Structure formats: C-alpha cells, structure tokens
Amino acid sequence: MALASGNAHTLALTESGKVFAWGQNRQGRLGSPEGLDEDGAPLIRVASPVEVVGLPGDAQVVAVSAPTLTSHAVMSDGRVFGWSEGKSGQLLRGEDIGDGTFSPASESVSSPVELVGLPDNVIDVKGGARWAATLTADGDV
Structure with missing residues (x-):
C-alpha cells in the first residue's frame, strides 16, 4: 500500500x-474515464476516489508517484506507466531529433502509457514540476 500526493491530486495504491x-x-491527472465530463473533457475536481484505468493486468503495481502535474505507476516487472502532462518529457513521448536531443510531445495523456526506453528493472519513480527520475534494482538513477 502507498499514497502519493501531487500539486492538487492524490494516488492511492x-x-x-x-x-x-x-x-x-x-x-x-487521475487517469480514469470517471474523471471526465459528458463531452470527454477532464473534470476540474473529483472528490471521491476513482480507479485508474488502463494499467496492464499482467503485472502488479508496486509503486506510485504523483509529481506536480503527472502521475506514474511502477509495475512488478519493472515497467513504468505514466499519464497526464508530458510536455517537458515526463512521459518519454515525442521525437528523437537524432543528435542526442529529444523534442517532447506537447499533448497531455489521460490514460496510462508505457514509458519506453527505460531499464527493465525499475523499482521506483519520483518527480516534481515537469521532471521524473527512476530508480533501478541495481541502484542506478
């Protein structure tokens, strides 16, 4: 069990x-269709807990993180999923420019997406205002 709080949202594992x-x-940020209005736009506030939808069922969530504007979940097999704002690269979505730089996608994601390109043995994720870092079982960050 775990609890993580962000700028104005909370995740409970x-x-x-x-x-x-x-x-x-x-x-x-809540990662649930229950947090959307009839038109599919995110509700400003949701007072009662809603289940995050879209996390894979083939592994168990072992850690959660709710940095300022993004949410993350770490799976028992080392994969990491994230949702919400990613315009600074927190969701590892965007375009590899090819010269060692990355142009992050500007759109937000309202359901969990796998963060590709991470090591396969992540055990924790933390973040803040527009950044995220992972910890592996080997102690690498």
Whole structure:
C-alpha cells in the first residue's frame, strides 16, 4: 500500500495492486474515464476516489508517484506507466531529433502509457514540476 500526493491530486495504491486517484483532474491527472465530463473533457475536481484505468493486468503495481502535474505507476516487472502532462518529457513521448536531443510531445495523456526506453528493472519513480527520475534494482538513477 502507498499514497502519493501531487500539486492538487492524490494516488492511492491498494494491497491488491489497484490504483485510485482523486483531486484536480486537469491534463487527465487521475487517469480514469470517471474523471471526465459528458463531452470527454477532464473534470476540474473529483472528490471521491476513482480507479485508474488502463494499467496492464499482467503485472502488479508496486509503486506510485504523483509529481506536480503527472502521475506514474511502477509495475512488478519493472515497467513504468505514466499519464497526464508530458510536455517537458515526463512521459518519454515525442521525437528523437537524432543528435542526442529529444523534442517532447506537447499533448497531455489521460490514460496510462508505457514509458519506453527505460531499464527493465525499475523499482521506483519520483518527480516534481515537469521532471521524473527512476530508480533501478541495481541502484542506478
């Protein structure tokens, strides 16, 4: 079990590995269709916990992180999923320029996406205002 709080949203990891979210849902921080209005736009605030939808069922969530504007979940097999704002690269989505630089995608993601390109033995993720870092079982950051 774990609890993580961001700027205005909270994630709760249950013993069974489910993740629930509540609070401000700007940019889709809650990762749930229950946090959307009838038109599919994110609700400003969700006072009751809603289950995060879209995390894979083939591994259990072992850690959550709710940095300022993004949400992350670490799976028991070392994969990391994220959702919400990614315009600074927190979701590892965008274009590899090819010269060692990266141009992050500007759109927010309202359901979990796998962060590709990370080591396969991640055990934790932390973040802040527009950044994220992972810790591997080997102690690498």
